Amino acid sequence: MGAVAGLLALSGAMVAVALPSGAAPSARSKVDPRANTLGVQVVRFAPGTSPAAMRRTVADAGAQVLTDLSQLGVLAVLPKNPATFAARVGDARGVRAVWSDRVNQTSAFTPDPLHDLDSWAGQDAPGVLQWxxxxxxxxxxxxxxxxxxxxxxxxxxxxxxxxxxxxxxxxxxxxxxxxxxxxxxxxxxxxxxxxxxxxxxxxxxxxxxxxxxxxxxxxxxxxxxxxxxxxxxxxxxxxxxxxxxxxxxxxxxxxxxxxxxxxxxxxxxxxxxxxxxxxxxxxxxxxxxxxxxxxxxxxxxxxxxxxxxxxxxxxxxxxxxxxxxxxxxxxxxxxxxxxxxxxxxxxxxxxxxxxxxxxxxxxxxxxxxxxxxxxxxxxxxxxxxxxxxxxxxxxxxxxxxxxxxxxxxxxxxxxxxxxxxxxxxxxxxxxxxxxxxxxxxxxxxxxxxxxxxxxxxxxxxxxxxxxxxxxxxxxxxxxxxxxxxxxxxxxxxxxxxxxxxxxxxxxxxxxxxxxxxxxxxxxxxxxxxxxxxxxxxxxxxxxxxxxxxxxxxxxxxxxxxxxxxxxxxxxxxxxxxxxxxxxx
Known part of the structure; x- marks a missing residue:
């Protein structure tokens, strides 16, 4: 990560809805500090689910596919109604998990002219400029x-x-x-x-x-x-x-x-x-x-x-x-x-x-x-x-x-x-x-x-x-x-x-x-x-x-x-x- 890069903690994040293993999905009242504010959710499918079946499942639950990661058994989607999407898609065959996407941020030849300069703008750091x-x-x-x-x-x-x-x-x-x-x-x-x-x-x-x-x-x-x-x-x-x-x-x-x-x-x-x-x-x-x-x-x-x-x-x-x-x-x-x-x-x-x-x-x-x-x-x-x-x-x-x-x-x-x-x-x-x-x-x-x-x-x-x-x-x-x-x-x-x-x-x-x-x-x-x-x-x-x-x-x-x-x-x-x- 560069000097401007670091985790962006989103205070206004949407309420996350996810599918607990072996249980019916239910809304949670607390705000997920890592959830994105766009409403983008990620759906993981069971191994062996075809890409076509994945797309059909999320479409039937009222979402459009944003990112196709079917090679990994995953789709990122934008639901019409993020608050109810997990409950709608959770009953579908082959769905293993639903969660809100997370936010990450911002890490022998002749050298070019600035490479070997000894100083720059009054600064004389040890070594050449590209030390x-x-x-x-x-x-x-x-x-x-x-x-x-x-x-x-x-x-x-x-x-x-x-x-x-x-x-x-x-x-x-x-x-x-x-x-x-x-x-x-x-x-x-x-x-x-x-x-x-x-x-x-x-x-x-x-x-x-x-x-x-x-x-x-x-x-x-x-x-x-x-x-x-x-x-x-x-x-x-x-x-x-x-x-x-x-x-x-x-x-x-x-x-x-x-x-x-x-x-x-x-x-x-x-x-x-x-x-x-x-x-x-x-x-x-x-x-x-x-x-x-x-x-x-x-x-x-x-x-x-x-x-x-x-x-x-x-x-x-x-x-x-x-x-x-x-x-x-x-x-x-x-x-x-x-x-x-x-x-x-x-x-x-x-x-x-x-x-x-x-x-x-x-x-x-x-x-x-x-x-x-x-x-x-x-x-x-x-x-x-x-x-x-x-x-x-x-x-x-x-x-x-x-x-x-x-x-x-x-x-x-x-x-x-x-x-x-x-x-x-x-x-x-x-x-x-x-x-x-x-x-x-x-x-x-x-x-x-x-x-x-x-x-x-x-x-x-x-x-x-x-x-x-x-x-x-x-x-x-x-x-x-x-x-x-x-x-x-x-x-x-x-x-x-x-x-x-x-x-x-x-x-x-x-x-x-x-x-x-x-x-x-x-x-x-x-x-x-x-x-x-x-x-x-x-x-x-x-x-x-x-x-x-x-x-x-x-x-x-x-x-x-x-x-x-x-x-x-x-x-x-x-x-x-x-x-x-x-x-x-």
Whole structure:
């Protein structure tokens, strides 16, 4: 997930109606915090039910099909009457479960001109501007391969196929958002959601274009480079600008990408399912089942799946979990489960007055899709922690011995035993959240964040970030680039390295477990992490806004034995990916 990505908790969600196993459906009075506000529901059918029978069943119950996932035994539908749909369809033969869809959001040749610059706009961060390519061995790997013959699917906000950095390497773009049907139902601009006017296949946000450029950006003499500039990309738009994406939109893109023989899928996006919710645990289990089914479907076709660990700075345990949904009970080994400890499961912000599930309290939740078994979960590292120069609140200033160190876990990155590998994701200059710094000083531009291509008039540049955030800029008045940070940036690093590894070792293609084993076996272990867990301090931010609930600020450590320390394996998994070692 990038800096703008995170779970969208919808306070105005519709009342969810679902079909309990072995019982007649009944309406529930409480609001499902994960349910979408559009009324989209998901129907799971018994194995062996034909696609025609599925469609006939939902039509008879008064719903139109939005997303056909019949390969997984599932349809996403828009009922005429969402409140009574589950009761109507529940008596039909072959129906196993009905639940409300969930919302997820937004992770040897001559390098291009900006790649090797030493400084930018007065900033002189360690290394060249695309410093990450030296930290993860990409420059050396280019002597062996640049990813020729590998197909990468980017499931995101779409990609701009006409951006000069992407144009030579785009196979096609597609849109899995059922926008036209939704517009027919709700009308233009209904509900104020950006996606209503966003039915094209192009990227109107900019996040997906950046992600794609970091993986396959062309070595064309313009701006920046991708990690695997000879690989090809398939762009799937599953996240709507200003809204996010329903699970079925993303899963549809996964299925299509795997049917189109993607070697690698990158998903810089995510959300959470709460298996302990007293009212909606079964709904959340069904959502998790759908993610797991999609992962299994793709892995059976030989696709390696890479996803961002998330920007909540919480600890993801690696556990065996048993979930009971409406369709039955399943057990998952190696699932990512957020720790129940406050300093490992809460990520608050100044101004928060209470702990709210999905907003700042993720304790006990299952992360999707990165935490689903079979997905490579990627944490993010920073470039360097700059000397604070009096620009950081004294209570949260990194110790003098920590200032100047490289490759720490980024202050925002989630971590834990579930992390498989790490990669550069960039971070603000002083290694702390912006609200703990003097305004205008804790920048991303100039090699603190990561450089990539984006969309000139995209939402990410137009409305979200100023110079201290994303620092979007144009070359020649049209070609747009931006400095970003997030696990949305580290995930495509790993997807790109995986592409290089598969190009150099064709025997690894169509073997996702072998690809992960290669990435882990060749990862760097010569890095040291000083970023600690979240602080329980309720001290105010730089501007005086109180941190009433605590756990807004990040801590730092000088010894791995300190109680707030994040051990190497939690921060980096097996280590930081090393493309040079991976392709050798």
């Amino acid at each position: 990450e390519d030296d930290r993860d061995g990409v420059r050396a790997a280019w002597n062996t391969t640049r990813g020729d013959g590998i197909k990468v699917a980017v499931i995101d906000s779409g990609i701009d196929p006409m951006h000069p950095e992407l144009r030579p390497n785009v196979l096609f773009v597609d849109n899995t958002i059922p926008c036209n049907q939704l517009v027919q139902t709700f009308g233009p601009l209904a509900g104020g959601y950006g996606w209503i006017h966003d039915c094209s296949k192009s990227d109107t946000d900019g996040h997906g274009t950046w992600v794609a450029s970091r993986i396959v950006g062309d070595d064309n003499g313009i701006g920046s480079n991708g990690i695997a500039p000879d690989a090809k990309v398939m762009g799937y738009k599953a996240l709507a600008t200003g809204f996010g994406g329903l699970t079925t939109w993303i899963v549809d893109a996964m299925v299509q990408a795997c049917d189109n023989d993607a070697d690698v899928i990158n998903m810089s996006l995510g959300g959470y399912d709460d298996p302990n919710d007293p009212d909606f645990a079964r709904d959340n289990a069904e959502d998790y089942f759908l993610w797991a089914d999609a992962v299994s479907y793709c892995r059976s076709r030989g696709t390696t799946i890479v996803a961002s660990a998330g920007n909540e700075h919480v600890r993801n345990l690696r556990q065996t979990v048993t979930l009971t949904g409406f369709s039955g009970t399943r057990t998952f080994t190696g699932a990512g489960v957020v720790s129940s400890a406050l300093d490992e499961g809460v990520n608050a912000f100044p101004g928060d007055t209470t702990l709210e599930k999905y907003g700042n309290d993720f304790r006990g939740m299952l992360e999707t899709p990165a935490g689903v078994p079979g997905v490579i979960m990627v944490s993010a590292s920073s470039n360097a922690i700059a000397p604070s120069e009096g620009n950081v609140l004294p209570a949260f200033t990194p110790p003098a011995a920590v200032q100047g160190t490289l490759d720490n876990l980024a202050y925002y990155s989630s971590y834990g035993e579930r992390v498989d590998v790490s990669a550069p994701g960039g971070a603000r200059k002083y290694g702390v959240p912006r609200f703990d710094t003097r305004p205008g000083t804790d920048v991303l531009a100039g090699g603190w964040g990561q450089l990539g291509a984006t969309v000139k008039n995209g939402d990410i540049c137009r409305t979200i970030g100023g110079p201290a955030d994303f620092a979007c800029f144009t070359l020649g008045g049209q070609t747009t680039f931006g400095w970003f940070q997030g696990t949305s940036m580290s995930s495509p690093q790993v997807a790109g390295v995986a592409a290089l590894v598969m190009a150099a070792h064709p025997d690894l293609q169509e073997h996702p477990d072998a690809v992960l084993a290669r990435l882990r076996a060749t990862a760097r272990t010569d890095v040291v992490n000083h970023t600690g867990k979240s602080s329980p301090s309720t001290a105010a931010a730089w501007d005086g806004t109180p941190c009433t609930v605590g756990y807004c600020h990040v801590t730092f450590t000088q010894s791995p034995t300190e109680p707030n320390a994040i051990p190497f394996a939690w921060a980096y998994g097996a280590g930081m990916v090393d493309a040079a070692a991976g392709v050798s």
